[in-house]
Amino acid sequence: MNMRMGVTENTQRRIIEYLKEGKRFDNRGLFDLRDIQIETNISNKSEGSARVRIGKTEVVAGVKLGLGIPYTDSPDSGVLTVTAELLPLSSSKYEPGPPSEESIELSRIIDRGIRESEFIDLRKMCIEPKKEVWTIYLDIYPINDGGNLIDAGAMAAVAALRTAVLPKTEKGKDGSTRILFGEFTDKNLPLNETMPLTTTFHKLGNQILIDPTTEEEDASEARLSIAISQKKKDHFINAMQKGGKVPFTVEEINTILDNVPKISKKLQEVFEEKLKKAEKLNK
Amino acid sequence: MTYTKRFDGRKFDEMRPIEAKVGVIPNADGSAYFSFGDTKAIVAVYGPRPLHPVFLQNPQKGILRCNYDMLSFSVTERKKPGPSRRSKEISMVTTKSLEPVVQLSQFPNTVTDVFISIIQADASTRCAGINAAAMALAHAGIPMTDMVSAVSTGFVGKAVCVDISKEEEDYEEDGEKDVSDIPMAFLSRSDQMSLFQLDGRIKPEELKEVVEAGRKACKKIYEIQKEALKAAAIKDEGKKK
Numbered sequence: 001m002n003m004r005m006g007v008t009e010n011t012q013r014r015i016i017e018y019l020k021e022g023k024r025f026d027n028r029g030l031f032d033l034r035d036i037q038i039e040t041n042i043s044n045k046s047e048g049s050a051r052v053r054i055g056k057t058e059v060v061a062g063v064k065l066g067l068g069i070p071y072t073d074s075p076d077s078g079v080l081t082v083t084a085e086l087l088p089l090s091s092s093k094y095e096p097g098p099p100s101e102e103s104i105e106l107s108r109i110i111d112r113g114i115r116e117s118e119f120i121d122l123r124k125m126c127i128e129p130k131k132e133v134w135t136i137y138l139d140i141y142p143i144n145d146g147g148n149l150i151d152a153g154a155m156a157a158v159a160a161l162r163t164a165v166l167p168k169t170e171k172g173k174d175g176s177t178r179i180l181f182g183e184f185t186d187k188n189l190p191l192n193e194t195m196p197l198t199t200t201f202h203k204l205g206n207q208i209l210i211d212p213t214t215e216e217e218d219a220s221e222a223r224l225s226i227a228i229s230q231k232k233k234d235h236f237i238n239a240m241q242k243g244g245k246v247p248f249t250v251e252e253i254n255t256i257l258d259n260v261p262k263i264s265k266k267l268q269e270v271f272e273e274k275l276k277k278a279e280k281l282n283k
Numbered sequence: 284m285t286y287t288k289r290f291d292g293r294k295f296d297e298m299r300p301i302e303a304k305v306g307v308i309p310n311a312d313g314s315a316y317f318s319f320g321d322t323k324a325i326v327a328v329y330g331p332r333p334l335h336p337v338f339l340q341n342p343q344k345g346i347l348r349c350n351y352d353m354l355s356f357s358v359t360e361r362k363k364p365g366p367s368r369r370s371k372e373i374s375m376v377t378t379k380s381l382e383p384v385v386q387l388s389q390f391p392n393t394v395t396d397v398f399i400s401i402i403q404a405d406a407s408t409r410c411a412g413i414n415a416a417a418m419a420l421a422h423a424g425i426p427m428t429d430m431v432s433a434v435s436t437g438f439v440g441k442a443v444c445v446d447i448s449k450e451e452e453d454y455e456e457d458g459e460k461d462v463s464d465i466p467m468a469f470l471s472r473s474d475q476m477s478l479f480q481l482d483g484r485i486k487p488e489e490l491k492e493v494v495e496a497g498r499k500a501c502k503k504i505y506e507i508q509k510e511a512l513k514a515a516a517i518k519d520e521g522k523k524k
Binding site: 049144 | 309310325326350360361396
């Protein structure tokens with residue numbers, strides 16, 4: 001029987017008691033990440049794709065390109081569309097059906113981090129102003145939800161974008177562009193160095209932690225997801241989302257903000273190292 | 284021009300390289316991965332678990348419910364997320380192909396959910412999905428009377444081929460499409476068919492030939508499925524010690 005009831009009150013109490021002593025069930029420190037594994041090019045029909053594992057959580061993301069008309073308020077910019085589908089395959093808590101609030105929130109946090117950090121130079125994705133631009137579809141799917149899907153999803157999204165290449169195109173007689181699907185150029189997407197990854201902070205009792213397991217996530221009272229990018233040595237917050245039933249105190253917010261640069265630096269380093277390794281394997 | 288040599292150099296009765304594994308999704312009660320060359324399917328089984336809404340429940344036995352879908356980036360042109368007419372039909376025929384072997388009478392009022400995701404598509408996705416689903420059900424410990432193995436077969440030009448690839452699916456002779464695509468599933472021990480579909484044009488006597496080719500291929504698939512399940516069982520046994 002697979003009956004997922006969330007976490008019991010007893011377990012929640014025990015988790016909080018442990019945290020007061022600075023301990024977690026899996027022996028990690030409050031601001032330690034689980035082991036990260038990255039694989040790139042996991043789906044060869046996509047323009048770019050990646051699989052990210054963090055602890056028991058596994059997420060895949062893929063990039064497909066299309067052609068479209070630009071938005072009237074940005075006639076010389078490509079279009080970015082980020083979606084996430086919380087597959088019922090990945091956990092008994094998800095059910096088939098139209099996108100849930102949770103899946104929309106997840107994709108929008110990741111979307112805003114990428115957009116606001118200007119990770120993709122969308123102006124370079126314009127073919128003809130007002131008429132034709134590239135549309136970048138970035139789709140994120142969890143395969144196994146073992147907690148912290150937002151941060152894992154952002155990693156998979158960035159890794160997929162990093163490996164993505166433009167498809168080949170041809171000009172029709174009427175001047176319109178046609179994509180030769182399945183044929184790729186060796187031109188990468190126009191990306192900046194910013195690497196917008198997210199870190200989600202969870203509040204349990206009076207403690208703040210990152211990268212929760214499923215149990216910790218179920219016991220969590222509130223969360224704050226922060227998309228952080230890096231430019232030279234500076235860290236910038238590009239998107240934020242507060243979730244959960246309980247409010248944060250200003251002191252708690254300050255604790256989080258004090259820790260952002262350190263945590264973000266570590267995450268960026270680990271991510272970059274693992275991604276480079278994965279990309280090398282694929283060459 | 285006739286189709287005398289396969290695009291990827293395979294023999295006519297040869298399938299693409301197969302990879303089969305179980306236990307790929309820790310959250311699930313049972314899970315499996317199955318690939319035919321570039322076609323990759325993963326499956327999770329959840330259940331038996333209570334079925335909601337209640338009016339769908341069957342007090343005589345549990346219900347099997349398969350859900351097939353492709354990831355948006357698994358195909359050359361992006362597939363819009365969410366169910367389509369195609370995915371709904373495939374979900375249905377997949378359920379029908381597996382129903383004859385699962386014994387759910389011990390689990391009244393429950394549902395056993397089978398979620399199939401195609402990670403990468405290069406034809407025969409429903410067959411890869413069924414093969415993985417049958418393995419995932421066994422891995423979940425669902426009582427089964429038999430295994431189910433599926434393969435796509437058909438004529439490409441004048442040649443009977445098994446495990447048809449996307450390139451072959453689009454084969455043309457003299458400017459006309461000349462392919463019959465016939466996915467089929469066999470129950471391994473009782474040697475009966477639980478999936479049988481066809482797209483194309485074929486004479487009845489030719490179809491007999493195709494069924495025979497599919498039957499042989501399914502026997503080989505069954506051996507691979509069995510090996511993967513055995514390997515997982517041995518590994519689990521090792522963990523207990």
